[in-house]
Amino acid sequence: MVRKRVPEQHEGRRQEILAAAHRCFLRHGLQGASISMICKEAAMSPGHLYHYFPSKDAIIEQMADDYLASLHSHFSGHPEDEQTATVLLSELWSMKGWDDLGHCRILFELLAEAGRNERIRAILKQNTDGVRTLLAEALTAGQARGEVDSGLDPKHTSAVLVAVLDAAPMLPLMTADLDFEESRKLVTTMVGRFLKPQQ
Template sequence: MARKLVHEQHEGKRQEILAAAHRCFLQHGLQGASISMICKEAGMSPGHLYHYFPSKEAIVEAMANDYLAELHGHFNAHEDGASTATVLLSELWSMKGWDALSHCRILFELLAEAGRNENIHAILKDNTDGIRALLARTLKAGQERGEVDPDLDPGHTSAVLVAILDAAPMLPLMASDIDFEESRKLITTMVARFLQPPITAVGE
């Protein structure tokens, strides 16, 4: 019991550090945010922080991996019989507003850093590969049910869908008056129409 409590306390502190790092990265950028800034935001000394993460890069890696784990949860929580488009966009549909998606904006910091840092690029690629694998399995299941165009390659299509999912949280930055509910309905409609099998003309 004591060991479980220690583990929970350790994990709780890790999540506090990750939340503090996320706030720093959003405010100062991945390059601009330093370990000292993260320590100040988390209210701890560098020595204490290094007990949980050996480097800033380790913090970034944990953030990327946690995001993938969260996405797994959204995929597994959808209702049976839900449309393929709804399952694919399950993270978007789990949110209540644009503020709930603000955590995703760190992705654009990661994308910029990936062009400069091979380790970050590898982390990002590994996580994207994991997300694409989830999407590809959902697409294949949709094809088997006749919901998804059988001519679409699941691997290639999953990459296009990742781009759509990643771009969605940026909408309010580009158009401040855009409505969240209407936007995700439009995104779902767009994805559903993209995936639907071609209509066969009568007599063909």
């Protein structure tokens, strides 16, 4: 008799695998973390894991897709009159402290791996393009309200903002004793001044 798959249980197990893989990637890097390590972390056999993901690259790809979906939800959760800089940095503003940004640090592993792995580079580029589209839309809306400098090209500006978003989670790793709330306000002020229309 074929065992019936319960969608909720299947998705729950997939999320457990992704969480286990994330912990392994942060400890050992994308290259250093093996499927056997991920299986041990997730407390399952390789055969069981392959039922959910056919390869390590498939796990990485799903992580990248989930990150983009998370950004979508952050962007859509703001009122229309919200300050553009706050909307653009919505993921940062959804966090309560530096520890909440730990999941973002996998992006730096992806960046390092992209220099060696064409598949990872393609995944990273595809997801970055998606993020840039969201940022460009927010910038265009801000320009229509007169809140963002009309001389800024949304497409190019979005690329600069992606770099700011990706770098923010690294602050506590590079400098000790940084206050999270103050740092978040400073980043928002910096982006706000950058976007402000010229007088």
